[in-house]
Amino acid sequence: MPHAPNLRLVREHLDCTRCGTCPCCLKSWLDPDTLRAVAETSLIRGPFAAGSAIYRMEDPFRSLFVIEQGAIKTESPLDDGNLHVSGFYFHGDLIGLDSIGEHCYNHDAIALEQTWLCELPFEKLESVGDTHPQLHHTLTRQLGQRIRNSDAVLLRDRYQGAEKRLLLFFRSLCERNLAVVERGRCRLALPMSKTDIASHLGLRPESVSRALGRLQQRGLIRNHMKTIEFPNIDRVLAELSK
Amino acid sequence: MPHAPNLRLVREHLDCTRCGTCPCCLKSWLDPDTLRAVAETSLIRGPFAAGSAIYRMEDPFRSLFVIEQGAIKTESPLDDGNLHVSGFYFHGDLIGLDSIGEHCYNHDAIALEQTWLCELPFEKLESVGDTHPQLHHTLTRQLGQRIRNSDAVLLRDRYQGAEKRLLLFFRSLCERNLAVVERGRCRLALPMSKTDIASHLGLRPESVSRALGRLQQRGLIRNHMKTIEFPNIDRVLAELSK
DNA sequence: CGATCAATTGAGTGTGTTCAATGTCAGTGG
DNA sequence: CCACTGACATTGAACACACTCAATTGATCG
Numbered sequence: 001m002p003h004a005p006n007l008r009l010v011r012e013h014l015d016c017t018r019c020g021t022c023p024c025c026l027k028s029w030l031d032p033d034t035l036r037a038v039a040e041t042s043l044i045r046g047p048f049a050a051g052s053a054i055y056r057m058e059d060p061f062r063s064l065f066v067i068e069q070g071a072i073k074t075e076s077p078l079d080d081g082n083l084h085v086s087g088f089y090f091h092g093d094l095i096g097l098d099s100i101g102e103h104c105y106n107h108d109a110i111a112l113e114q115t116w117l118c119e120l121p122f123e124k125l126e127s128v129g130d131t132h133p134q135l136h137h138t139l140t141r142q143l144g145q146r147i148r149n150s151d152a153v154l155l156r157d158r159y160q161g162a163e164k165r166l167l168l169f170f171r172s173l174c175e176r177n178l179a180v181v182e183r184g185r186c187r188l189a190l191p192m193s194k195t196d197i198a199s200h201l202g203l204r205p206e207s208v209s210r211a212l213g214r215l216q217q218r219g220l221i222r223n224h225m226k227t228i229e230f231p232n233i234d235r236v237l238a239e240l241s242k
Numbered sequence: 243m244p245h246a247p248n249l250r251l252v253r254e255h256l257d258c259t260r261c262g263t264c265p266c267c268l269k270s271w272l273d274p275d276t277l278r279a280v281a282e283t284s285l286i287r288g289p290f291a292a293g294s295a296i297y298r299m300e301d302p303f304r305s306l307f308v309i310e311q312g313a314i315k316t317e318s319p320l321d322d323g324n325l326h327v328s329g330f331y332f333h334g335d336l337i338g339l340d341s342i343g344e345h346c347y348n349h350d351a352i353a354l355e356q357t358w359l360c361e362l363p364f365e366k367l368e369s370v371g372d373t374h375p376q377l378h379h380t381l382t383r384q385l386g387q388r389i390r391n392s393d394a395v396l397l398r399d400r401y402q403g404a405e406k407r408l409l410l411f412f413r414s415l416c417e418r419n420l421a422v423v424e425r426g427r428c429r430l431a432l433p434m435s436k437t438d439i440a441s442h443l444g445l446r447p448e449s450v451s452r453a454l455g456r457l458q459q460r461g462l463i464r465n466h467m468k469t470i471e472f473p474n475i476d477r478v479l480a481e482l483s484k
Numbered sequence: 485c486g487a488t489c490a491a492t493t494g495a496g497t498g499t500g501t502t503c504a505a506t507g508t509c510a511g512t513g514g
Numbered sequence: 515c516c517a518c519t520g521a522c523a524t525t526g527a528a529c530a531c532a533c534t535c536a537a538t539t540g541a542t543c544g
Contacts (some may be wrong), residue, residue: 001433047476078397084397086393086399097389098386099384100382101382101386101387102386106390106393126378126379127377129375130378135319136368136371136375136382137368140342140368140378142343143382143385143389144340144341144342144343144344146384147339147385148340150389150393151328151340151348151392154392154395154396155320158399158400159320159399161499161500162499193521193522194522194523196480202400203500204500205522205523206500206502206523206524207501208523209523209524210525211500212524225509225523288537301512403532404532435491435493436491436492437489439489445532445533446532446534447490447491448491449531449533450491451491451493452492452532453532455492467491467540
């Protein structure tokens with residue numbers, strides 16, 4: 001897994017052209033010239049310790065962030081005062097999109113583990129876009145993608161039972177390359193708590209626990225601590241497609 | 243209620259500068275020059291009869307649409323083959339945003355009543371944006387708004403019971419100026435079927451029917467055919483804030 | 485007027501929730 | 515090293531709410 005190394009600690013400006021963060025990030029969509037212009041506006045941020053806030057809802061919206069290394073959850077308060085975990089973000093993901101057009105951020109962003117970010121000041125980003133149209137087009141596409149993602153979550157969580165919701169969630173994590181495969185076994189190291197997962201899936205922690213228990217009973221997963229193992233990934237996929 | 247009149251039938255190009263469609267549309271955010279440039283790329287479409295498709299999922303994504311007059315639902319198939327109504331759109335709303343970055347549209351768009359649209363070919367829109375940055379900025383903001391809207395629906399439908407879901411839905415329609423107020427009474431003329439509402443809210447038609455019955459029982463609404471009346475709007479608002 | 489689709493009503497079921505208790509793990513300080 | 519703490523995870527029993535299936539009424543249109 002290609003990671004941007006130590007460099008990040010010694011330079012103020014990020015050299016996007018060398019950053020290992022790739023497919024989800026802006027990099028792969030921009031020509032070298034535009035990329036350089038973006039890089040010059042971007043800043044290194046980190047490390048953020050697990051549990052610390054990247055930004056909070058009270059903060060004025062100024063920047064988008066790309067995760068260089070680490071993991072983040074976003075959460076916002078419900079009417080009843082409780083927090084709802086609206087998303088999990090990992091290496092290469094862009095966060096803050098849902099705050100565009102608002103004065104403040106739309107959620108708190110909390111590091112789940114030690115995390116480094118690439119900060120993209122939004123005003124500067126738009127200025128760069130004005131002279132490098134490709135950037136605007138790319139951002140627009142990312143936003144479209146983000147809408148589709150929200151809509152997909154809506155459907156998953158509305159019409160599926162707890163077990164399927166969890167399996168779909170795990171699959172989405174695997175698709176984001178969070179799984180480690182060794183000896184034919186697929187293992188997923190969850191950076192977030194089960195409670196966070198429950199909140200994100202619209203379930204109670206108890207329901208998640210029980211659903212995981214049932215899945216384990218059926219031999220589809222092995223659930224121990226913060227890792228989930230899939231002894232037979234094909235059975236899981238079969239389960240999902242029915 | 244300001245409507246763009248007859249004009250729309252006789253001209254090929256839309257004169258956005260005169261169209262009554264305003265607050266949600268691009269118009270109010272663009273300076274006259276940019277607006278003119280957009281207007282020159284835009285086309286009148288309509289009338290579409292109730293039940294007819296503006297576009298379908300098989301169609302290549304080429305344009306966004308602003309609703310000049312009428313109402314539209316968007317729906318996409320679920321894994322079980324059934325259709326899910328993902329949204330309702332009215333006068334001034336922009337549709338197609340969630341298809342940006344895809345080859346085809348992400349949903350079918352169906353007219354709920356006789357409907358006229360203003361078509362905005364997306365490629366041309368981006369070209370105009372390249373010379374009028376304000377357009378890109380506006381579009382970006384609309385997309386941010388759209389994400390927040392999806393996320394809000396997610397929360398509403400996940401954590402609220404059927405009755406509250408319905409009331410929140412009605413309120414959102416009122417906020418979009420679909421309600422008529424006369425003699426202190428607030429009346430909502432629904433252009434869509436109860437079944438569509440059920441699908442959109444993630445409920446069964448039976449559940450919607452029963453929930454409406456209970457709300458009527460409690461005197462919060464009056465439910466007759468395709469109109470909902472609110473004898474006492476304050477009680478509804480009180481109900482929602484608890 | 486009959487056909488069709490939407491809306492309603494009823495009875496019984498199921499899945500997730502609620503509330504409360506117990507169990508597990510990591511960190512802290514004696 | 516072990517006892518204590520606090521957060522998280524698990525388990526059980528009773529319950530609530532929306533779902534399913536089925537039947538009936540109502541509206542609309544040919």
